[in-house]
Amino acid sequence: MIKTDKPLEEMSKRQVVNHLYDTVKPEEGVIPAYLLGDPKVYEIEHEKVFLKTWxxxxxxxxxxxxxxxxxxxxxxxxxxxxxxxxxxxxxxxxxxxxxxxxxxxxxxxxxxxxxxxxxxxxxxxxxxxxxxxxxxxxxxxxxxxxxxxxxxxxxxxxxxxxxxxxxxxAEPLEDFLGDIRWYLDILVGRAEMEVIGVPQRFVVSSNWKVGSDNFVGDSYHTMVTHGSIAKLGMVPSATYSKRGFQIHTENGHGLNLGTPNPDFAFPEELKAEFKSNLSVEQYGVLSNLKNMIGNVFPNLSFLISHTKIKDQFISNTSVRMWRPIGHNKMEVIAWMLVEKNASQDWKDRSRDSFILTFSPSGIFEQDDTEVFTDITEAAQGPMPFLKNLTYNYTMGLHREPVEFVGPGVAYDDKFTEASQRNFYKYWLELMTK
Ligand SMILES: [Fe+2]
CATH class of the missing domain: 2.102.10.10 (Rieske [2Fe-2S] iron-sulphur domain)
Structure with missing residues (x-):
């Protein structure tokens, strides 16, 4: 709970920035709800985040x-x-x-x-x-x-x-990306990749940060929001999303690696190409990968997931942007990527795997956007009580990072909110600069 004497809409931009400084406490796991619903915060974001970063x-x-x-x-x-x-x-x-x-x-x-x-x-x-x-x-x-x-x-x-x-x-792109590059190599540098078709675009009544937050660190919601996929038998158990690592790097970037995976979910015939593009450690992650879900600050989320199609595990790779078009609205633009040298049959099945899960018609996507919309709706408007509400981001504050083969701060299962705290820490740094 936070206390303010003045309504946000009566504050000047300078006062809002000071108020952010006083009320947003990522390292303590305290994130105020007004960040997702206030038009003034959105205006300042445009200027200090989107006009400043890559x-x-x-x-x-x-x-x-x-x-x-x-x-x-x-x-x-x-x-x-x-x-x-x-x-x-x-x-x-x-x-x-x-x-x-x-x-x-x-x-x-x-x-x-x-x-x-x-x-x-x-x-x-x-x-x-x-x-x-x-x-x-x-x-x-x-x-x-x-x-x-x-x-x-x-x-x-x-x-x-x-x-x-x-x-x-702006600093060079490579410096801005920093250590997240190690993981982007696995995502889009493992082979020559190409976008299939044109990007999908759809508008959701959600603040853009809900999307970034969800992809950067929220594996926890999978067992409930997407509980139906366990019931359908598409995944082994409701807690399957806990296993793996959550990792964050500087500048607010982060990801979740689902491991292990006994089935190689990438085109077998491209193993030599993967090995020539990746280090031994990166290839080790790829060959054991169940899924990879993350976010490049501010709003580029990425995903590798897989589904069983015709008795074979087929991965799908995508990047998606939560393009803000208002404090309570965003356009989701999703690009599906595939290995250029894969067979046409693989490309088709990978596209099917993507459409089944993440796209306007996909099971996961529909579950998520319902949640994003409701969160945003509850965070806006003039209700006096609202400005004092905060979210709880304390999960995993008690835990110590572990050694991992890749760079960044890693935790050895995915149910923690360290990546979200890291996202908001950098966001706050830019907003209060
Ligand atoms: Fe989800």
């Missing part, structure tokens, strides 16, 4: 050919991501430099030139302004096109995962 925007395999492009959103602003004639991937602010019209309104396609729908200014997929209708006639020699190229946006890739940032002073 945010996921897509996968390289979504623009495989020269001239391919896609439009994406980075912290509320539209981007055009292009692969130019040399094969280089670039990102631009999707705004014509003449009068500010959105230059490209398609989700994806292939072209080397973008024409503004307002006055027809023409930009190459490398960003240069190359054509202005009637230029000589109406500007004489006065228009300098070289100063009117598209605004470049910082874009970096890690093992095919593309991240952008609006922060010119």
């Amino acid at each position: 945010v996921f925007v897509g996968h390289e395999s979504e623009v495989p050919n020269k001239g391919d492009f896609m439009t994406r959103e980075l912290a509320g602003y539209s981007l055009i991501i292009t692969r130019d004639g040399e094969g280089e991937i670039r990102a631009f602010y999707n705004m014509c430099t003449h009068r500010g019209m959105k230059l490209c309104r398609a989700d994806k396609g292939n072209k080397s030139m973008f024409t503004c729908p307002y006055h027809g200014f023409n930009f190459k997929n490398t960003g240069e302004l190359v054509g202005v209708p009637l230029q000589k006639d109406i500007y004489g020699g006065t228009l300098d096109r070289t100063t009117m190229g598209l605004h470049k946006v910082k874009l970096e890739s890690y093992k095919g995962l593309l991240f952008g940032t609006w922060n010119e002073d």
Whole structure:
């Protein structure tokens, strides 16, 4: 329970930040409910988290050919991501430099030139302004096109995962990811990976942090929220989700590794490719992996899970973004990834495995989003009592970390809230900077 004398809506931004400092206590396991329901907190988040950190925007395999492009959103602003004639991937602010019209309104396609729908200014997929209708006639020699190229946006890739940032002073992506890279290697660096189809997109009435929180550390809910899967016999027992490790690294990243798994759930014929891309220790984790569920701060969650299809354990790999579109609404964008060199049959079954579990039609997804929506609903509005409510994140505070083959702080089963505390610790650090 926390006490405030002033309602949050009457506080200035500065006062809200001070209030966060006083009331959010991740290391003690105290997280106030207003973090999930307050519009002012959301506004400050946009400025101090989403405009400052690296945010996921897509996968390289979504623009495989020269001239391919896609439009994406980075912290509320539209981007055009292009692969130019040399094969280089670039990102631009999707705004014509003449009068500010959105230059490209398609989700994806292939072209080397973008024409503004307002006055027809023409930009190459490398960003240069190359054509202005009637230029000589109406500007004489006065228009300098070289100063009117598209605004470049910082874009970096890690093992095919593309991240952008609006922060010119952001640390290199690899430094921001830090030790979580060891696990991302297993997720998307184990083989050449490709996105299957276009990403799934659906809107959920939930604060984005509920999704990140759930994936970064909440294995505990599986036995109840997803209890039906145990009843259906799809998993051995209701507490199966406890076995394994929960690990967190710096900058709020974290994950849960379900182990052991007696069945190799990846394409057998790609074992040599996996071994050549991974260290012995990483391959050891992969070959023993039941599932892997985590979150790259702030809102890129990732997942490897598997299901039995036609008597074979088939893994599915995905990344998903909880894209905030308000304090109580987010768009979930989910990319399904598969080993590019796997057989078509494997790819099809892996997609089936994904659709059965995590997608708008998937068993897990539907269970989760019901919970996310209710949590968010209960955290908002003017009820006076609400501002004093806190959640309990104390699970595992009494426990000591264990040795693990990979980096980070590891606990030897997954029922702890250490990763969520680590997520909120970094969140608070950014919010109060
Ligand atoms: Fe879940």
